[in-house]
Amino acid sequence: MDIIVDLPALKMLLIAIIFLSVLIEIKTGGTGLGAFLGIIAAAVFWGSGYIKGLVNIYHIALFLGGILFIIIELVTPATGIFAALGIVMMLYSIILGLGGNIDAVYMLIGALVIAIVLFAFIVKKLPSSRLWQKVILKDSSTEDRGYTSSTDNSSLLHKEGTVLTELRPAGTILIDGSPIDAISEGAYIDKGKKIRIIKIEGNRIIVREV
Structure with a gap:
């Protein structure tokens, strides 16, 4: 199992699942859709890295802090600043967890692309939250x-x-x-x-x- 988790392709897939779950939660307003799968992917990614000594408590705390800021954005009448800060914290923590080098950045970009492509296939089938309405233009000039x-x-x-x-x-x-x-x-x-x-x-x- 350790050897499998060390594969860059699997790490990228785990990160893509994490990003996809966050996008789903932002779209649906925290209804729990996709959150369970995201938690499992995050647990495998951070847990395996911590056991091997590749990540430390600071990296994990930074990631969890980003999740907390996104949750605050979902449950309060904020203007999007908490969500933006939370996303930045998550991205930075994952880069650090992948080694903090240029290869980590490439893996992060690859995971983002995979998550966005998958999200594009299901976005229209998901309910829209207040936060999602903030960032998407709803009205058309007709x-x-x-x-x-x-x-x-x-x-x-x-x-x-x-x-x-x-x-x-x-x-x-x-x-x-x-x-x-x-x-x-x-x-x-x-x-x-x-x-x-x-x-x-x-x-x-x-x-x-x-």
Whole structure:
């Protein structure tokens, strides 16, 4: 068993499982999915290293401290600083546990790649936690949310709408229920007035009061 654990490929796999379990816990908000497997992988990795004298209590404490910071992030209304600090502590402790040299960095990167690839296959099937919502963009700029394209506005030409904010001469108009940045052809146009789009020059939408 000692010889098997010493294999670099197995060490990399154990670390990948640890990272995967952390990603799963961040995604699910600490529901326990994957945590058991991560604990086993961490116990085998750190336990075998400690028995062989390759790691010490400081390395293990640093790793456990990183886990603690991530747990704090999951259960408190923090802004992500505890999770970031915890991840850094975990990465540093694992590099030290692998020898603290350039080979350790390569193994760490390899394990991260494996974990991310595996996580990508299951991420959509997992529930999302508050922490996960902080780091992932949830909303998209769609027409249903009141956004319009900034690259092709040709379809708006000659359409009529109302002034949403005063045009001085720049402001916002409302066309088909969507707010659009526009500019008058020179005159001030008050809020609520009806306008017509008379010209489009790239991203510039020029309007005239009806």
